[in-house]
Amino acid sequence: MTRSRLVVTASFAAVGLGVAVALGALVLDPARAAVGPMPGEGLALPSGTRFVVGIDVARFTSSPMYQKHAAKADLTPEAFAELEEKTGLRPDRDIDQILIAGAPPAADGPARGAVLVFGRFDRYKLSRAIEADGEKKNVSWKTIDGYTVYVFGEGRAKGRPGALAFLDDDTLVLGPQATVEEVIANRNGGGKGLAENAELVRLLGTVRPGSTFWMVGDQTLLSRMPNNVPSPMGGGQMSLPALKSLVVTGDLDPEMALHATGEARDEAAARQLADVVRGMTALIQLQGGQNPALQSLATAFSVNHEGAKVHVNARLPYELLDQLKAMGAQRKAAPPAEPIQ
Amino acid sequence: MSAEAKPLPPPVPFLRAAKAVFDLSLEEMVWSRKSLVMAGLLLLPVALALLFRLVADLKHAPAGIDLYGLVVAMYYLRNALPLASLFFATALIADEVEGRTITYLLSRPVSRASILCGKFAAYVVTGLTLTLPGIVASFFLLVPIRGFAGLAAFVPDLLRDLGVAALALCAYGALFALLGVLLKRPTIPGLVFLIGWESLANLPGWLPRYTVTAWVRSLVRHRPVDEGLAELFQTTLPTGEAIAVLVAITILGLAGAYGIFSRKQFVLDQ
Numbered sequence: 062m063t064r065s066r067l068v069v070t071a072s073f074a075a076v077g078l079g080v081a082v083a084l085g086a087l088v089l090d091p092a093r094a095a096v097g098p099m100p101g102e103g104l105a106l107p108s109g110t111r112f113v114v115g116i117d118v119a120r121f122t123s124s125p126m127y128q129k130h131a132a133k134a135d136l137t138p139e140a141f142a143e144l145e146e147k148t149g150l151r152p153d154r155d156i157d158q159i160l161i162a163g164a165p166p167a168a169d170g171p172a173r174g175a176v177l178v179f180g181r182f183d184r185y186k187l188s189r190a191i192e193a194d195g196e197k198k199n200v201s202w203k204t205i206d207g208y209t210v211y212v213f214g215e216g217r218a219k220g221r222p223g224a225l226a227f228l229d230d231d232t233l234v235l236g237p238q239a240t241v242e243e244v245i246a247n248r249n250g251g252g253k254g255l256a257e258n259a260e261l262v263r264l265l266g267t268v269r270p271g272s273t274f275w276m277v278g279d280q281t282l283l284s285r286m287p288n289n290v291p292s293p294m295g296g297g298q299m300s301l302p303a304l305k306s307l308v309v310t311g312d313l314d315p316e317m318a319l320h321a322t323g324e325a326r327d328e329a330a331a332r333q334l335a336d337v338v339r340g341m342t343a344l345i346q347l348q349g350g351q352n353p354a355l356q357s358l359a360t361a362f363s364v365n366h367e368g369a370k371v372h373v374n375a376r377l378p379y380e381l382l383d384q385l386k387a388m389g390a391q392r393k394a395a396p397p398a399e400p401i402q
Numbered sequence: 403m404s405a406e407a408k409p410l411p412p413p414v415p416f417l418r419a420a421k422a423v424f425d426l427s428l429e430e431m432v433w434s435r436k437s438l439v440m441a442g443l444l445l446l447p448v449a450l451a452l453l454f455r456l457v458a459d460l461k462h463a464p465a466g467i468d469l470y471g472l473v474v475a476m477y478y479l480r481n482a483l484p485l486a487s488l489f490f491a492t493a494l495i496a497d498e499v500e501g502r503t504i505t506y507l508l509s510r511p512v513s514r515a516s517i518l519c520g521k522f523a524a525y526v527v528t529g530l531t532l533t534l535p536g537i538v539a540s541f542f543l544l545v546p547i548r549g550f551a552g553l554a555a556f557v558p559d560l561l562r563d564l565g566v567a568a569l570a571l572c573a574y575g576a577l578f579a580l581l582g583v584l585l586k587r588p589t590i591p592g593l594v595f596l597i598g599w600e601s602l603a604n605l606p607g608w609l610p611r612y613t614v615t616a617w618v619r620s621l622v623r624h625r626p627v628d629e630g631l632a633e634l635f636q637t638t639l640p641t642g643e644a645i646a647v648l649v650a651i652t653i654l655g656l657a658g659a660y661g662i663f664s665r666k667q668f669v670l671d672q
Contacts, residue, residue, distance in 0.1 A: 065432035072531040079538035080561070086550075087557040098555075270555040271465060271548075312465055320625075365625065367638030372625055 097268040105248040108257040111164040112278035120273040122153040124313030148190040149183030156180035175236035206249045272310040302330035317377040335366040354384035411511045419512035423520025431528040440486045444532045447473045451543035466547040471624025473540045487574035488592040492582035494521040514664045529571040566621040573648040576655025583663045617644040
């Protein structure tokens with residue numbers, strides 16, 4: 062074999078090995094049952110869910126944003142000591158992921174939703190803590206399909222009773238009692254759950270795993286959003302094309318990074334929406350003038366459309382957010398301008 | 403008395419001739435000073451990724467997939483690959499002319515089509531040899547900077563990027579091969595094309611469709627935040643259309659190059 066052939070063979074062997082390892086990771090990934098970033102347990106959520114939000118608690122608590130605000134908001138490990146003593150739970154250490162699922166309220170009905178919490182729980186200590194507060198907080202418990210469901214506020218005149226149940230040692234579900242019972246039924250095979258909601262499952266599949274937080278919402282949720290926004294030029298309203306779906310992912314470390322993908326009804330609507338966002342960033346840039354914070358804000362966003370989809374990327378350093386916050390505070394403190402006579 | 407003319411040997415079949423040219427060209431291309439420089443250029447992100455892993459505070463580093471996306475979308479697809487294609491593909495025939503070795507090729511009983519195809523295939527293999535390991539190594543160095551959990555989710559991106567890099571090599575290569583047979587000194591016009599014409603991809607409307615880079619960029623999922631015009635008017639073209647256009651550029655570029663090369667008379671400087 063000539064030396065050139067040897068180089069080519071070695072290179073292709075290295076690429077082949079890399080691809081084989083990557084494919085191996087894909088095939089053997091334990092999270093394959095999951096849909097996008099959502100663990101398989103999330104499929105027990107109600108089929109009527111219209112949006113799902115996910116938070117990676119470990120990434121969130123290690124972000125500079127959390128570190129900065131934790132002390133102010135009394136979220137330090139010392140502050141959690143009492144809770145840990147009582148329930149064995151220290152949220153910043155024991156919770157891995159939170160899933161919030163919901164749907165807009167039906168015609169005069171209440172909003173629907175459930176929260177799944179994944180982590181490591183001391184079931185005994187947590188159950189004891191809930192039961193100990195039973196009388197004081199109107200907590201009762203019952204067993205449904207082998208799961209103990211703690212019901213809060215059962216029989217109260219106002220509002221619906223809330224409930225909490227352990228799906229297993231690592232998963233907790235919270236929400237209105239009816240929803241919690243539906244999740245349990247879905248988990249036991251009594252209902253198809255979220256797997257029945259093909260549109261939301263498709264959207265979840267498009268979410269990039271590994272983000273600190275993410276959100277997907279379908280048309281039902283987005284149809285309630287306003288179609289008109291105040292024009293940045295002032296004196297009027299601007300109509301926005303309706304979105305069929307929205308997928309947002311974000312990171313908080315080392316800066317705040319957001320990626321939103323909205324699906325419009327067609328390419329023309331997507332282009333219009335992209336143009337509106339571009340117009341807004343261009344206006345910020347023009348209004349920014351010599352203000353470096355506004356200039357940075359305008360350049361922090363990038364927009365493009367791909368068929369009927371609009372992608373918005375934003376990278377916001379914390380220094381920039383602090384500058385914008387300070388500007389907002391200054392504006393509030395400044396006396397209102399005298400009207401021109 | 404005139405000597406009887408020897409009958410011409412029968413032409414070598416196309417595939418055999420192309421393979422012979424491929425073997426010869428691969429030997430010259432892979433083990434050359436130009437390849438060494440290009441290898442340095444194409445493997446630079448691997449060295450930087452290694453340095454990043456050793457020096458940077460990985461706990462507070464940006465998401466690994468974002469860094470890898472930046473390397474693929476900004477470095478490889480926008481700059482390094484087109485540049486490597488320019489230097490290799492424009493030289494496919496031009497180097498033979500400049501080295502006055504084209505006579506040896508053309509006086510053999512092989513068709514000009516087999517010469518061009520053999521050389522182009524050698525260029526593609528050389529390009530892939532130098533590019534793909536860099537992309538794979540960058541993936542494994544950058545994506546798992548916060549751990550291997552979730553790595554599997556990005557494997558489809560890696561496979562896609564490898565395919566797009568191969569397609570970009572072919573499309574740019576065919577275009578620059580055409581430039582190489584069309585012009586005597588194709589490097590400067592090629593650079594002008596890459597720096598000037600390809601910038602149209604950052605403008606609004608239909609203009610990006612007249613560039614190669616806009617089609618290549620649209621095929622990958624990485625969308626790094628741009629600056630200036632590129633940030634304002636980022637265009638993503640439909641995937642199916644992008645693949646068709648790049649394949650068409652490759653076929654038309656090669657056909658054009660063959661059209662010129664098959665008719666061209668090469669007069670060597672004395």
